[in-house]
Amino acid sequence: MKEQIKLVVFDMAGTTVKDRNYVGIAFQQAMQSMGYELPIERVNPYMGYEKPVAIRRMLNEVEADKNKITVDLVSEIHREFVKRMIDFYSHTDDIAALPNVEQTFQQLRSKGIKIALDTGFSRDIADVIIDRLGWVHSIDCLVASDEVANGRPYPDMIHKIMKDLNIESAEQIVKVGDTEVDINEGINAGCQFVIGITTGSFSREQLLPYQPTHIIDDISDIIGIIFSDTTNTDETTHGYTANQVL
Numbered sequence: 493m494k495e496q497i498k499l500v501v502f503d504m505a506g507t508t509v510k511d512r513n514y515v516g517i518a519f520q521q522a523m524q525s526m527g528y529e530l531p532i533e534r535v536n537p538y539m540g541y542e543k544p545v546a547i548r549r550m551l552n553e554v555e556a557d558k559n560k561i562t563v564d565l566v567s568e569i570h571r572e573f574v575k576r577m578i579d580f581y582s583h584t585d586d587i588a589a590l591p592n593v594e595q596t597f598q599q600l601r602s603k604g605i606k607i608a609l610d611t612g613f614s615r616d617i618a619d620v621i622i623d624r625l626g627w628v629h630s631i632d633c634l635v636a637s638d639e640v641a642n643g644r645p646y647p648d649m650i651h652k653i654m655k656d657l658n659i660e661s662a663e664q665i666v667k668v669g670d671t672e673v674d675i676n677e678g679i680n681a682g683c684q685f686v687i688g689i690t691t692g693s694f695s696r697e698q699l700l701p702y703q704p705t706h707i708i709d710d711i712s713d714i715i716g717i718i719f720s721d722t723t724n725t726d727e728t729t730h731g732y733t734a735n736q737v738l
Contacts, residue, residue: 494684495663497718499632500600501650501683503669504611506539506692508711509621510588514580515539516693519546522573526565528554539693540671542612542643544570574614581620589625590691592712597630599715606657608633610649612673615639633657645676650683668714670694675702687714 505511516535523530530550538546547569551561581587597607608631611618615636622628635652637643650665659665666685667678670692678686688699688707699707706717 495661497605497666497684498664499606499608499653499657499659500666500668500714500718501608501610501653501678503540503671503674503692504609504613504618504621506670507668507674507689508590508593508609509625510586510590511692512586514584515577518573518576518580519543519550521576522569523547523550523554525572526569530554536693537672540612540644540669540673542637543573543614545643546612547573574617577613577617578620581617581624587621587624590711592710594630596712596714599712600718603719605718606632606659608635608653608657610635610637610644610653610677612637612643644673645680647677647681650677650681666714666718668711670699672699672702675699675704679703685714685717687717 502508505515513532516532516539519535520530520532528551530553534553535550538549541549544566547566548561551565555561600607613636615638618634618636622634633653633656635649637649640648640652642648650662650667653659654662662682663684665681665683666687667674667681667683668687668689669675670689671694675686675688685706686704688694688702688704689711690696690699690707690709691711696707708714
């Protein structure tokens with residue numbers, strides 16, 4: 493018997509927070525500040541990763557001399573990225589929740605389910621976003637990638653959330669995100685449902701190979717997934733039915 497869901501862990505940019513590729517553009521500009529040019533389509537696959545990890549991976553694509561890819565270089569680019577992101581989220585009028593996010597938070601909490609956010613951002617960026625959106629009292633926990641030993645796709649952030657919120661089993665958790673690493677984080681943590689959403693960096697076709705239990709286009713669809721009483725067992729996708737990939 494499946495365990496009752498007690499917690500939903502949401503990603504931020506592209507999943508719960510509107511992102512018109514602002515993060516990708518900030519990455520691109522931070523790389524440019526050190527003389528590296530990347531087209532945006534080469535930046536986007538790294539969305540969701542812990543940001544210093546993403547920077548190192550991008551450098552490995554464009555820097556032929558691997559000896560130049562030092563901790564100091566990665567740190568310098570990351571500092572520029574953080575500065576740009578904090579400035580953007582502090583001043584933009586274009587910061588907003590994605591459609592139906594806040595209503596979904598309310599529905600889940602009304603049913604006794606806790607809400608957590610985890611993110612590839614560092615905590616200083618994440619705190620600015622939460623403050624601007626007025627979500628301080630709308631969520632139960634926030635964990636950023638610089639608060640754990642390993643960012644996504646490792647399960648460290650989910651494990652920290654579990655500890656902070658006294659969640660005993662990952663089978664009591666739903667993970668929701670818009671990228672490959674969100675899905676792999678949820679799978680690596682052992683979450684009961686791992687839901688990909690198409691509101692961010694990855695399309696349905698791009699998410700499907702990573703075998704989420706579901707793919708949705710609207711975040712409110714998770715209510716029906718969590719409280720569904722029926723399961724079709726014809727074809728499985730990561731342990732759940734292929735026709736559940738909505």
